[in-house]
Structures are given as structure tokens and as C-alpha cells.
Amino acid sequence: MSKGHHDLSRWTHAHRFAAGNAAAERGTRLVMWITIATMLLEIVAGWWFNSMAVLADGWHMSSHALAIGLSAFAYGAARKYAGDPSFAFGTWKIEVLAGYTSAIFLLGVAGMMVFGSLERLWSPQTIHYPEAMAVAALGLGVNLVCALILGQAHDHHHGQDHGHDHEHHHDLNLKSAYIHVITDALTSVLAIIALAGGWLYGWDWLDPATGLVGALLVGIWARNLILQSARVLLDREMDHPVVGEIREVIAQLPTAGRTELTDLHVWRVGTGAYACALSVLTHDHDLGAGGIREHLAVHEEIVHATIEIHYCDECD
Numbered sequence: 001m002s003k004g005h006h007d008l009s010r011w012t013h014a015h016r017f018a019a020g021n022a023a024a025e026r027g028t029r030l031v032m033w034i035t036i037a038t039m040l041l042e043i044v045a046g047w048w049f050n051s052m053a054v055l056a057d058g059w060h061m062s063s064h065a066l067a068i069g070l071s072a073f074a075y076g077a078a079r080k081y082a083g084d085p086s087f088a089f090g091t092w093k094i095e096v097l098a099g100y101t102s103a104i105f106l107l108g109v110a111g112m113m114v115f116g117s118l119e120r121l122w123s124p125q126t127i128h129y130p131e132a133m134a135v136a137a138l139g140l141g142v143n144l145v146c147a148l149i150l151g152q153a154h155d156h157h158h159g160q161d162h163g164h165d166h167e168h169h170h171d172l173n174l175k176s177a178y179i180h181v182i183t184d185a186l187t188s189v190l191a192i193i194a195l196a197g198g199w200l201y202g203w204d205w206l207d208p209a210t211g212l213v214g215a216l217l218v219g220i221w222a223r224n225l226i227l228q229s230a231r232v233l234l235d236r237e238m239d240h241p242v243v244g245e246i247r248e249v250i251a252q253l254p255t256a257g258r259t260e261l262t263d264l265h266v267w268r269v270g271t272g273a274y275a276c277a278l279s280v281l282t283h284d285h286d287l288g289a290g291g292i293r294e295h296l297a298v299h300e301e302i303v304h305a306t307i308e309i310h311y312c313d314e315c316d
Contacts, residue, residue: 021271024174025075027153031146031181032072035065038142042135057135060112060187064180067105071177074098089269089304093233095173100229102176106222109183110215117211127207129199136191143185150178171271172229179225183218190214235267242266242274242301249295250280258283262310275304283312 042058078091154174190210197206230236237243243266250261263279280292289307296302 021075021153021171021174023153024150024171025072025079027149028068028072028075028174028177031149031177032065032068034142034146035061035068038138039065042138057139060109061139061184063105063109063112064184067102067180068177070098070102070105071095071173074173089267089275092270095171096229096232099172099176100226100233102173102180103222103225103229106176106179106183106218106225110218110222113187113211113215113218117208117215120208120211121205124204127195127198127204129195133192133195133199136188136195140185140188140192143181143188146181147178147185150174150181154178170228172225172232176225176229179221183221186217187211187214232268237266237268237274240266240274242299245299246276246278246296246302249299250278250292253287253292253295255282255284255287259287263308269304272301273303274301275306276302277306277308279308279310281310281312285311 039058039061042061045058074095074097078094081087081091081094084091154171190213191207194203194207194210197203243264246264246266247261250259253259259280259282261278262281263277265277266274267276269275276296280287287309289309292307292309293305296305
């Protein structure tokens, strides 16, 4: 190495804080194709047999196919652009953005369920029970298989996760796909119950009534997912336990009483990974950023730290 040049490799690192979720990507892609195949089968069958029940369920599944496809696309995009330096802290938030968008789709599904249920309450229609029961049973079977696939992807991901006791982190993109599948399964279960009541006892009102109950549950799930993903997208993390851990580290430095934390910013850069930027004021001129970083390293979720030190001119 020539004079005046330094090896900077030990001081630099890649900003790939999210390890990725290959199992979730495979799972969502498989579920997407299963959903699309079922959707096309129901649309063709509904057109061929002139059944509005089968046709309507096929078009209903199209919204879920679109949302799950969005989840699969987000995993691929995050992986493809992982090395792109224009993303300051990696590409993980592509997945979170997909989860947020998918939750908006869920609100749309809940709205369509409310509209369809109220329409049937005001204008009752003749229900072809055998066909409707068959469609509901098919939809339930397909969604149980899809839920099993995504559930295995979730278990595989958390089997590799080294999260801490204070919070169980979730893959919000995978969670959004899972909720879409569970939503469709719930719709099928409620439909089977309502259709059985209407077929056996003539309770035609039960079908739209259960639709309203299902819409309420879907709306609640969508709201929670929107809040969770929006929290990440807006970097609203300053009430997270990791912030207290960072403050505790500074308070317990060997220079305790001579060093004060003056500024702190914390944000999430991966499923269970956080970055922080902090400033301290110290009377100890021997205190360096490397020492603070070593103390922060006991908390594995803190994967990136920018440290600014101000030395007091009135030190003893």
C-alpha cells in the first residue's frame, strides 16, 4: 500500500440490514399461483354453468390474488435492489410498503363485503344452495392449503430469528399476505354456516348478516396492519424499548456522571434491526465513538450507530 493511502474496508459496511426471507418469498409466490388458478377456474366455471355465485367468488378472489402478488413482488424487488447504494438504509421498507398497500386492499374488500351484504338485506335474491356451498367449500379448502404454506414460511423465518425478549418482530409483508388468505377462509366459513342455516331452516337473512360480521373482522385486521406498517414507514420508534436500552447504555458508561446523552434518533431498518444516531456531551477526553459502539454492541438489534461526541471545554 502506497504512502498516504489507507485500507478503509474495516471501517465500511454494506447497508443490508434485513437478511431477507427466502421462505416467505417462495411461499407467497406459490400461494399467488394457487389463488390465480382457483380464480380462473371459478370464473370459467361460473360463465360455463351460468352461476353468479361461482362467478362472483372468482372475481372476489382476484383482489386477494392481486394483493398476494404484490407481496411476492415486494420480496423480489427488495432482493433485486439490495445492493443499490441509492437506498440509504437498504431495501427492507419495500416489503413494509407492500404490507401497507395490501392492508388498503383489505379495507376495500371489507367495503365490498358491507356493500354486498346490505344489498342482499334490502333486495333478497334467490340462492342456489348446492352451487354456493360447493364454491364455499372449494374456497375454504384452497385457503387452508395457502394458510399452511404461509404459516410454514412464518415458522421458518422465526426459527432463524434471534429476536429479543421485549418484542416479537413480525414480517409485515408476510403478515399481510397471510391475513388476505385468512380473510378469504373466514369468508368461506361464514358462508358455509349461513348457507346451511338458509338451506335447512330458510334463514335467508343469515347470509348477509354473517357477511357484515366478516366485514367488521376484516376491517379490524386491516386497521391493525395499517397502523403497524405505517409506524415503520414513518419511523415512529422513539417509544420502542430499544430506545430505553440505548439510554441505559449511555447512563452506565465508565464515565457515568461525566457524560450525558444530548440527542437521540432511532429507526427500524429490518424486521428486528434498528439504526440510531446519537450525540453525547462529555468531560472525558478519552471517550471515543468506538468505546460507545462497543457498549451498544451488547444489543444485537442495534445494527448501525452514528455517534457524535462533544467534549466540554470546562472539564476538570
